[in-house]
Each structure stands twice: as C-alpha cells, then as structure tokens.
Amino acid sequence: EPEVTQTPSHQVTQMGQEVILRCVPISNHLYFYWYRQILGQKVEFLVSFYNNEISEKSEIFDDQFSVERPDGSNFTLKIRSTKLEDSAMYFCASSETGRVGELFFGEGSRLTVL
C-alpha cells in the first residue's frame, strides 16, 4: 500500500541551527501539508502546498519556515534558525483531492532543539 515516508525519524539540533525535514508523498497525490504536534498536545496546521506553491499557511509558519518541492517526489520543510519551542513532531501529509479527501500522514520526524 502506498505510504508517505519521512526522514529523519529523529533529529537533535542546537538552537540557531538550520534543519531540513524531508517527506516523500504518495506519488499521485497533488496536495501536500506539514503539521506539527508538540508532545501530548494537539496537531497544528503549518502549511499546505499545491501546484508548486503555498496554498495556505498558519501563524506558526513565519519567516523562519519554508517549504520546497525540489523534484517530482520530495517535499521539504526547512527551519532556518531553530528555537527551543520548535521541538515537536513534524508530520507530512498528502492528499489526492485536497480538502474533500482524506489525508495520508507519514510517521513523523521528531525534532529536538537543545
């Protein structure tokens, strides 16, 4: 069964460092998302991406964040200068049909900022 894959599964970084989280969405999907979940808390929307551009972003997704689809398969989330409060699980999701369809999530990348 096709699945969304994310790497790395866990990354530890120093405050102020840049981090890139990678995702390979399901191949025929057109809509891509990043969510984050601080430990034990709710799943928060960061950004949605369609047709090679950001469709929507939340207040969390400030200038420190960026997304890119560098080739036909990868979808990346970059945090330019990490802060302690960026420590969370970051989930990538993809969808075939956008808001009218289900989201398929990856297993997440745990980011720990020291």
Added chain:
Amino acid sequence: SQQGEEDPQALSIQEGENATMNCSYKTSINNLQWYRQNSGRGLVHLILIRSNEREKHSGRLRVTLDTSKKSSSLLITASRAADTASYFCATDDNYGQNFVFGPGTRLSVLP
C-alpha cells in the same frame, strides 16, 4: 477559528464496552474526518463524513454528523485493547485547503 473540539479529553473503558467520542466545531464545513493516532506514531484516517450525510459506518466504527448542532460523534463498538489510542476529528473550511484538528480524545481500553 474553524476548530473541532473533542470531548471527553480522556476516556477509560473495559474491553468489550462501547466508546463514544464527540466533536464540536464552529463554522460550516464540507466534510468532517476522524483520525486515530497511536502513541508516537502518525495519524491514520478512519472515516470521512460529508456535510450532507448524517451517519456512516465502517466495521466497528459509527460516525454521526449533526450540522444543525455543529457536532459529530464517533462510536467504537465492542472495544478492544488495541483500540487504545488518541482520536482526533478534523474539519475543513470552505475557503482554504487545510484541515484543522481538535485536541483529541485519549482512549484507554483496559483488558
């Protein structure tokens, strides 16, 4: 904001009992979805109900939607220990393409 809120926050039941979780939201929706998350894992889609549907079944799951009350419920019948997880409702909005998740219900099914 367009946010679902589940209740209860936590639910503990015995194996074999039914579990009911509720979700309320604020504005009109196209559809509402329920997801499950095992501890430390990704979210898994369970069921989607469209705004013109009132009830939907999938195996031991039953979802209802009352758009007049802006609420939905997820019923898991004959629960098993393996159903232990967090359950989230997610709603879309009519303008954007993102889904907003509620804080979730943590279900513990005791053997």
